Amino acid sequence: MANTLYDKLWNQHLVDARQDGSALIYIDRQLIHEVTSPQAFEGLRLAGRKPWRLDSNIATPDHNVSTDPGERSGGYEALKDETSRIQLQTLDNNCDEFGIAEFLLNDRRQGIVHVVGPETGAVLPGMTVVCGDSHTSTHGALGVMAMGIGTSEVEHVLATQCLVTKKQKNMQVRVEGVLGFGVTAKDVVLAVIGEIGTAGGTGYAIEFAGSAIRDLSLEGRMTICNMAIEAGARVGMVAVDDKTIDYVRDRAFAPTGDNWDRAVEAWKQLHSDEGARFDRVVELDAAQIEPQVTWGTSPEMVASVGADVPSPQDFDQEVARKGVQRALEYMGLKAGTPIGEIPVDRVFIGSCTNSRIEDLRAAAEVVRGYRKADSVKQAMVVPGSGQVKHQAEAEGLHHIFIDAGFEWREPGCSMCLAMNADKLGEGEHCASTSNRNFEGRQGFGGRTHLVSPAMAAAAGVAGNFVDIRAWEKKS
Amino acid sequence: MKALKKHRGLVAPMDRANVDTDIIIPKQYLKSIKRTGFGVNLFDQLRYLDEGWPGKPLEDRQPNPEFALNQDRYIGASVLLARENFGCGSSREHAPWALEDFGFRVVIAPTFADIFYNNCFKNGVLPLELPAQLVEQLFQAMYEQPGYQLTVDLEEQQVLTDEGESFSFDIDAFRKHCLIEGLDDIGLTLQSADRIKEYEQQRRTEAPWLFDVISKGAI
Numbered sequence: 001m002a003n004t005l006y007d008k009l010w011n012q013h014l015v016d017a018r019q020d021g022s023a024l025i026y027i028d029r030q031l032i033h034e035v036t037s038p039q040a041f042e043g044l045r046l047a048g049r050k051p052w053r054l055d056s057n058i059a060t061p062d063h064n065v066s067t068d069p070g071e072r073s074g075g076y077e078a079l080k081d082e083t084s085r086i087q088l089q090t091l092d093n094n095c096d097e098f099g100i101a102e103f104l105l106n107d108r109r110q111g112i113v114h115v116v117g118p119e120t121g122a123v124l125p126g127m128t129v130v131c132g133d134s135h136t137s138t139h140g141a142l143g144v145m146a147m148g149i150g151t152s153e154v155e156h157v158l159a160t161q162c163l164v165t166k167k168q169k170n171m172q173v174r175v176e177g178v179l180g181f182g183v184t185a186k187d188v189v190l191a192v193i194g195e196i197g198t199a200g201g202t203g204y205a206i207e208f209a210g211s212a213i214r215d216l217s218l219e220g221r222m223t224i225c226n227m228a229i230e231a232g233a234r235v236g237m238v239a240v241d242d243k244t245i246d247y248v249r250d251r252a253f254a255p256t257g258d259n260w261d262r263a264v265e266a267w268k269q270l271h272s273d274e275g276a277r278f279d280r281v282v283e284l285d286a287a288q289i290e291p292q293v294t295w296g297t298s299p300e301m302v303a304s305v306g307a308d309v310p311s312p313q314d315f316d317q318e319v320a321r322k323g324v325q326r327a328l329e330y331m332g333l334k335a336g337t338p339i340g341e342i343p344v345d346r347v348f349i350g351s352c353t354n355s356r357i358e359d360l361r362a363a364a365e366v367v368r369g370y371r372k373a374d375s376v377k378q379a380m381v382v383p384g385s386g387q388v389k390h391q392a393e394a395e396g397l398h399h400i401f402i403d404a405g406f407e408w409r410e411p412g413c414s415m416c417l418a419m420n421a422d423k424l425g426e427g428e429h430c431a432s433t434s435n436r437n438f439e440g441r442q443g444f445g446g447r448t449h450l451v452s453p454a455m456a457a458a459a460g461v462a463g464n465f466v467d468i469r470a471w472e473k474k475s
Numbered sequence: 476m477k478a479l480k481k482h483r484g485l486v487a488p489m490d491r492a493n494v495d496t497d498i499i500i501p502k503q504y505l506k507s508i509k510r511t512g513f514g515v516n517l518f519d520q521l522r523y524l525d526e527g528w529p530g531k532p533l534e535d536r537q538p539n540p541e542f543a544l545n546q547d548r549y550i551g552a553s554v555l556l557a558r559e560n561f562g563c564g565s566s567r568e569h570a571p572w573a574l575e576d577f578g579f580r581v582v583i584a585p586t587f588a589d590i591f592y593n594n595c596f597k598n599g600v601l602p603l604e605l606p607a608q609l610v611e612q613l614f615q616a617m618y619e620q621p622g623y624q625l626t627v628d629l630e631e632q633q634v635l636t637d638e639g640e641s642f643s644f645d646i647d648a649f650r651k652h653c654l655i656e657g658l659d660d661i662g663l664t665l666q667s668a669d670r671i672k673e674y675e676q677q678r679r680t681e682a683p684w685l686f687d688v689i690s691k692g693a694i
Contacts, residue, residue, distance in 0.1 A: 015674045016667055020648035024667060026674055028685050036567065047661070052671075055688040064506060083506040083529055091509050101691045122689060125514045126682070134566040134590055148590055150568035151510075154599035160664040162671060166647065167594075198493055199560040202589055232563065234589050255684035286588040287562075298493050319492045319558060326491065401487035417565075419502045426526075436564060438497045 002169045002273035005239050006061040006205040009145035009270070013128045015162055024162045028127040031113040032059035032154070034091040035419070036132025040155035041094040051098055052161040058122050059095050059102040061088050062112045065407040066421045067382050075106065084420065098158075110250075111385020111411040114352035118222065119387055120250025125240045125267040130157055135352045135435065137228040141221035142248070143240035143270040145205070148229060149311065168235060169279040171204035172272075175212040177286035182469040184362070185220035186354060186433070186452035187283075188212065189227040190292035194302040196282055201233030204280065207272060208238050212286035218247040226353045227435050230299040239271035282389045291468050293339050294437045294450040296327035301437070303339055305455070305467045311335030330439055331447050332427060340465050342449065345428040347372075347379035347406070347460035348442070351416035354433035354453050355384030357391050363433075363457035364397040369474030372405035373463030379406040380422065382414040406460065418442045431459035477599035478657030482580050483626040484553030486617045488543050489518075494557060495564035496591060500573040503528050513569055513596060514576030518544065528645070544577075556613055557584040562591025565621045571598045581627050583634070585610050596650045599657065603644050629655055 003011070015024040038057070044050070051057065064084045071078050079085040088105065095102040103109040109120060114135055117123035125143040130136060134148035149163065157163055173192055193200075206228050213221065228236025238244075245264055248254050255263045290304035301324070303310070309328070310468045312321040313337070328335060333342065349355070349363050360383060372379050381401050383389035389411055392398055398408045415422040416434035424430050424446025433456050437448035451459065454468045496540050506529060522544060525538040538545045555574070561584040562570060571594045574582065580600060585607035585688045587595075595602040605613075610687070616636070617623040626635040629651060634642045653660055664671075679686050 009652050016670050018649065020652070022647065022649040024664065024671070026671070026678070039510045039568075042508075042510075047659075049661070053675075055686070055690055058689050081506075087506050087508055095691075099691055101689050101694050103694070124684065127685065132566060132568075134564065148566040149598060150566055150571075150590060150594035152568060152594065156664065159661045160668075160671065161675070162664055162667075164649070164660055164664060172555075198563055199586060199588070202560070202586065229590075232560070232588060253687065253689060255687060258682045259687070263682070266682060298495075323492050400564050417497075417502050419505060436495070436497070438495045438564060440501055440520045441497050444501075444520065 002275040003271040004084035004276040004278065005207050005237055005270060006145065006168070006170055006235065007141065009126065009128065010167055012126070013145065013472065022164050022166055025128060025165055027130050027157050027163055028056060029123055029129045030157050031117055031129065031131035032057055033063055033113050033133065034061045034087050035063040036151045037094065038087065038090045039151050039153055040158060041098065043155040045160060049159045051100070051158045054099050056161065057100045057158070059100055060110050060113060060116055061091055061105055063413045063417065064088060065105060065412040066420055067412045067414045067422055069410055072106065072410040083419070085450055088406055107388060108386035111388065112352045112355065112413055115227065115356060115384030115388065119143060119251065121248060124248060124254065124263070126270055131387060134229045135226050137234065137236040138222050138352055140225040140228065140235060140237035141218055142239065142411060143267065145235060145237070146233040168205040169203055171201060171206045171233070171280045171282065172278040172464065173206055173208050174210040175208070175284045175286050176210040177212055179212055179286045179289065180469070182291060182454065183289050184452040184454065185223040187289055187292045189194060189224045189283045190294065190299065190302045190441070190450060191284060193227065193231045193299045196231055198230060198298050198300045199232045201228060201231040204233050205235035205237065206233040208236060213238055214241065217358060218243055222356070223310040223353055227299070230234045230318055230435055240267045241347050243247055291452065291455055293455065293465050295331065295333060295339060296324065297330055297437055297439050298327070299435070299437060301452060305339055305465055307339055309333045309335055309337045309339065335417045340356045342429060343375065343464050344431045344459045345377050346424060346430045347376060347456050348415040348430055348432040348434060349380065349453055349456050350382030350384065350414050351434035352384065353435045355382060355388065355390050359433065359453040360388065360392045360397050363453040364400040366454050366457040366468070366471060367404045367406060367461060367471060368400045370404055370461040372460050375463040376460050380409055380415060380458040381406050382409040383411050385411050404461070415442050431456040431465065476657045476659065478601055479601055479654050480551070480582055480630055481628045483624060484580065485549065485551050486554045486556050486593060486623050486625050487549040487552035488617060489555055489557040490614065492558040493560045493563055496562055496567050496570040497564055499562065499570040500567065503661065505567060505569055510572055511576060513573035514578070517573040517577040522602065534553060534659045553578050553580050554625050554627070555579050555582045556610065557582055559585050559607065561587050563588035566590045568597070571595045571600050575600050583610060583613065596654055599654065601627065601654060603627065603634070605634065605642060605644055609642055
């Protein structure tokens with residue numbers, strides 16, 4: 001029988017199919033961070049349980065860490081926010097008590113879990129991966145069945161190495177053709193969400209396929225799978241190809257010797273078979289996708305950079321009209337305003353969507369030789385991990401940012417969710433490479449516009465959104 | 476976990492689509508390492524006019540008089556009536572914790588986001604899907620009748636109005652069973668411990684690289 005990639009990963013991890021339609025799925029790797037784990041560890045303690053398989057877990061703090069170089073260098077003692085410090089120390093204490101490996105706050109391998117997993121080889125093709133974070137879908141870029149879970153499930157996986165779940169339906173999102181100059185993985189995924197809506201993928205596992213996806217680097221594929229959840233899908237995936245195998249080779253936790261050869265053989269099967277059946281197929285023409293900018297408070301409220309902010313009257317349904325009306329009020333935007341005329345107060349380049357080395361290179365290329373616009377209060381570059389930061393510094397990218405008046409920060413989730421001090425002020429517009437433009441997401445009353453790293457960088461220089469395809473790069 | 480067999484309660488509205496978990500409980504409250512105490516900050520950005528943070532005294536907060544849950548007629552509500560794609564976004568279980576802590580036991584909507592839907596069942600909250608047209612009808616009835624109550628019978632899978640109407644809903648058998656009995660599903664899964672070990676042993680032979688150790692001492 002012809003199987004989809006998702007079918008294959010599901011079948012390989014099926015421990016028990018129950019009569020009521022639920023299933024026990026074996027989890028190969030759990031990634032743990034400070035925000036969604038304390039109550040899970042507490043649950044284990046209260047029930048007197050131990051983790052089932054210690055060596056499948058790996059932890060690192062990310063959501064709540066300071067990205068301020070001064071504050072960070074002082075370790076926990078220097079952290080100004082006491083509740084944050086307690087949460088971070090609780091992670092360390094729990095990992096010590098239960099014996100779980102952790103990349104500590106100022107270890108070079110610390111970073112955003114979804115950057116750290118692939119770059120250390122802790123996440124490998126063919127695995128099932130979970131984390132108490134919805135952007136766990138990121139890891140699907142390596143041909144992995146990865147999904148975000150709640151804290152009760154974090155505890156469940158710790159205690160049993162399994163997840164009780166139901167099989168999702170199969171969706172294929174096929175992007176064929178060649179992306180235009182200046183159009184990136186971020187624009188592709190925003191265009192997909194614009195097409196199917198934020199609930200379009202609910203109940204599905206999405207496999208991203210087609211020549212435009214195959215042409216992307218692994219980092220680009222991670223950006224795409226990362227935002228599968230913004231289309232409603234818990235799982236996003238891309239089939240394994242030579243690029244995947246090259247990416248994994250020589251990573252710290254990648255298999256070696258005979259195990260490597262055996263693994264590669266197995267990984268080469270991780271694609272949908274010819275004739276495999278999908279419950280839904282969505283097709284996009286790569287050549288039609290333009291640089292995208294969100295204008296509202298849901299990732300589906302997105303338009304091409306050359307478009308105007310839409311009017312509620314453009315929508316058929318009453319609930320949608322009301323939603324758009326409310327979004328425009330919150331965003332302080334008038335229908336019909338050209339996207340390019342929206343002023344930008346802050347710029348955030350970072351997050352599990354866009355904080356990898358290729359993202360920073362793309363932003364640096366735009367910024368090189370320019371200065372941040374005076375009207376932009378702050379432009380922040382937050383590398384996804386210590387390793388990304390180190391690599392960027394080895395390439396001199398930090399000098400390009402600093403010379404342009406951009407801030408060069410320590411790794412963490414930062415202003416993507418604004419749990420720490422990195423946040424927007426009320427009413428401020430932000431060009432952000434993150435994944436959610438929800439009300440208040442980046443700060444109380446803050447107004448987020450999701451864009452690619454190059455588009456965010458250009459907005460920081462220009463003070464408003466500009467079409468990156470017309471950008472004059474300096475060498 | 477609190478069991479839920481049958482529940483009757485006052486209905487309150489959350490009349491907008493795509494309510495995300497950031498709206499249900501904003502991130503600044505996620506610094507807590509506890510499971511309780513989130514109810515006072517449920518829908519914080521909509522419920523209060525001022526910016527909230529953990530530990531801010533309630534007397535310093537300015538409730539938004541236009542927000543439904545601040546209005547007398549909805550005080551004591553335990554059934555939340557909502558729109559499409561409720562609970563989208565972040566996987567934070569703090570969202571159902573906040574709903575439960577506030578006093579909600581049932582959320583009715585045309586559709587829910589997957590992770591939130593799942594998280595509710597772990598916390599004694601029933602997310603209940605009804606067709607959009609029916610939800611619209613319930614919204615109208617609720618707005619027209621102060622004190623509007625609904626009864627949810629999970630065993631019979633019925634929503635009952637005081638006028639004697641009943642609407643059936645779907646729910647999968649396992650989740651229904653756990654919620655009715657208030658079961659801890661870790662205990663249930665551990666009943667399959669032998670099966671898990673058997674699977675693990677077989678996988679270790681087939682795919683040993685998946686069991687390469689990441690140990691605390693080795694990193």
